[in-house]
Amino acid sequence: MATPKTAAPKTRDRILATSLKLFNENGYDAVTTARISDEVGISEGNLWYHFRTKRDLVRAHQLALFILIDKRLSIQSTPTTVLDSYAQFNRMVFEEVWTYQYLYRDQAEYGRTSPELEDRVHRIYDTTTTMLIRFFRHMIDVGHLDMPDDELAPLADNTWMVIRYWPSFLRETRRVVKLDKAALNAGIRHHFALFETHLSPKARAYFEKTAYA
DSSP states (O other): OOOOOOOOOOHHHHHHHHHHHHHHHHOSTTOOHHHHHHHHTSOHHHHHHHOSSHHHHHHHHHHHHHHHHHHHHTOOOOTTTHHHHHHHHHHHHHHHHHHTHHHHHOHHHHOOOOHHHHHHHHHHHHHHHHHHHHHHHHHHHTTSBOOOGGGHHHHHHHHHHHHHHHHHHHHHHHOOOSOOHHHHHHHHHHHHTTTGGGBOHHHHHHHHHHSOO
């Protein structure tokens, strides 16, 4: 029996994949539509048929990122499952950062998005902060974290800031544009440094084993 042929990726999907790779590796401003079309192997006019501007590519990448974020925001947690839930959250959120590096790193270059997308981003920030506080409270409930309740909101904000702005920090302070796994794991390490001295030995050992890329 003949093996079914796999359908070739559609031109639009190839443009999205190629532009994402080029933006991640080189920075948004350094990549032109001419370069993207050349890498895809199409004319620039063909690219414009699918995406009139680079900002249209940003919007498409953001919508794809939102799909990953929605999966991460659906993680459930209880005091008995919190270590596994937090490790899963950690892996997923840093996978978002890894896959869509330039969206986290180059906002100063690609600028503001549409109002509806900006509203969605703000809701994501709020929901993520709420999730983090719930994780920390569950850790406290079962003795994995020793921290007063009034410090949890600032800890959640600081944790989210390290995660969200890690690629920007590396670019601005270390001239690192493209993340590698070592840089990604350094971000994970820095975020745990915010509260690891307050973790139980069991929780610290669990995260050391499961939380890194």
